[in-house]
Amino acid sequence: MRKNQINTADYLRGQDFHIKKKYGQNFLTDMNILPRIVEESDVTKDDTVLEIGPGTGNLTVLLADAAKKVIAVEIDKELIPILRVTIFPRENVEINNLDIMKTDLSDLLSGVEGNIRVVANLPYYITTPVITKLLEESHFFKSITVMVQKEVAERLAAEPGSKEYGAITLFSQYYSVPKILFSVPKESFYPMPKVESAIVRFDILEKPPYDVKNSALMFDLIRAAFNERRKTLANAISDAGNLNFSKADVLDVLEKMRLSPTIRGERLSLEEFANLSDMLGSN
Ligand code: SAM
Numbered sequence: 328m329r330k331n332q333i334n335t336a337d338y339l340r341g342q343d344f345h346i347k348k349k350y351g352q353n354f355l356t357d358m359n360i361l362p363r364i365v366e367e368s369d370v371t372k373d374d375t376v377l378e379i380g381p382g383t384g385n386l387t388v389l390l391a392d393a394a395k396k397v398i399a400v401e402i403d404k405e406l407i408p409i410l411r412v413t414i415f416p417r418e419n420v421e422i423n424n425l426d427i428m429k430t431d432l433s434d435l436l437s438g439v440e441g442n443i444r445v446v447a448n449l450p451y452y453i454t455t456p457v458i459t460k461l462l463e464e465s466h467f468f469k470s471i472t473v474m475v476q477k478e479v480a481e482r483l484a485a486e487p488g489s490k491e492y493g494a495i496t497l498f499s500q501y502y503s504v505p506k507i508l509f510s511v512p513k514e515s516f517y518p519m520p521k522v523e524s525a526i527v528r529f530d531i532l533e534k535p536p537y538d539v540k541n542s543a544l545m546f547d548l549i550r551a552a553f554n555e556r557r558k559t560l561a562n563a564i565s566d567a568g569n570l571n572f573s574k575a576d577v578l579d580v581l582e583k584m585r586l587s588p589t590i591r592g593e594r595l596s597l598e599e600f601a602n603l604s605d606m607l608g609s610n
Contacts, residue, residue: 331358333385335517342409346518350403351450354382355474357515364526365389367508368446368472375439377468379427379447379457382406384413390446391417398435402426427457432464442469449473451520455495458483462502462529471503471529480507480525487596494553498546500536500597503529537601545604552592552600560592564607572607580606 333356339346346352355361364386370376370393381387381399383406391397397420401407404424414420423435436443445468449457454475461471475483478491483505485491499505511524539545551567552560561581565574578588580603586595595603 332356332517333358333361335383335385338383339409344405344409347403349452351380351452352382352403353448353451353516353518353520355385355448355511355515356517357511360511360515361386361389363509364446364448364472364474365393367526367528368444369470370394370444370446374442374444374469375436377436377443377445377447379445380450381410381422382448384410386446386448387420388414388417391420394444395419395441396421396439398439399423400425400427400430400435428453428460432460432467436467443467444469445471445473447473449475451476451522454479458495459498462499465502465529465531468531470531472508472526473528474511474524474526477510477523477525480527483507483527488594492593494546494549497549497597497600499529501542502535503531505529537598539601540605541608542604544608545600548604548607549592549600552595556591556593558591559589560595561588563592576607576610580610 335354335356370390372395374394376390376394376397378387378390378397378399381401387397387399387410391414399420400423401410407422407424410422445461482491482493482495483499484507485496506528508526508528511526513519513523547570548564551570552563555563561574561577564570564572564577581588581590583606584599584602
């Protein structure tokens with residue numbers, strides 16, 4: 328074991344707990360990284376933290392010491408008694424044995440006063456759906472600080488035209504200012520994952536950066552563009568089964584926007600997708 332590591336392997340053996348790969352259980356054991364996550368998430372004693380997947384509680388105890396309260400959501404019922412031992416004697420941690428994807432956040436967070444910040448070392452098998460859910464319901468949150476696969480972090484902070492640029496990039500820019508904070512090596516976890524990781528922080532915007540008349544239409548256009556990345560934008564949109572625009576409609580708007588008729592969606596910024604959506608929607 329490396330220096331400054333929590334011995335989670337021995338702890339779990341002592342509790343007769345077997346790691347469940349299907350739940351993405353890679354526990355963060357590196358005491359060089361754990362306090363840094365709490366620091367960079369800006370949690371204060373006035374804040375409530377929503378922690379997704381507290382696991383054995385390595386991060387939970389640090390969050391509980393920094394925050395007013397931690398609301399933890401863990402799917403694996405076998406981890407609940409272990410978590411209770413780790414957090415003892417703290418009384419400001421509420422443990423919920425739930426699947427975050429099936430949890431109604433307004434029920435879970437009802438009655439919370441003050442800012443809520445999400446802090447989590449996310450299970451990698453559901454990174455994108457969890458981030459999508461949190462961003463869609465980001466009116467609850469001040470910030471979201473999460474550990475993700477490095478490759479996902481790069482997609483979140485990608486520039487138009489790069490191969491990492493995609494629907495999730497635009498989605499996160501609509502709700503937040505996303506920023507990659509630092510990388511985390513595989514050796515910081517037990518068991519060691521196959522890929523490198525990174526911490527990303529989303530500062531939630533009070534209102535979207537561009538006024539768009541119909542955000543659902545804009546996201547349908549974005550999804551159509553990136554589902555068929557190799558097609559021109561005009562073909563991708565007019566071929567999409569759930570959209571009702573002809574190729575001529577799209578070409579007409581592209582011309583008004585002074586964009587090339589053969590442009591691909593991956594070249595457009597969020598502002599351009601917002602304009603495209605408003606113009607197509609009002610035709
Ligand atoms: N926070 C701990 C740490 O940093 O050591 C554990 C992180 S581990 C990468 C992911 C955790 O999420 C595991 O404890 C796993 O059981 C839990 N988990 C997996 N799927 C979940 C879900 N759908 N809802 C809630 N928790 C989940």
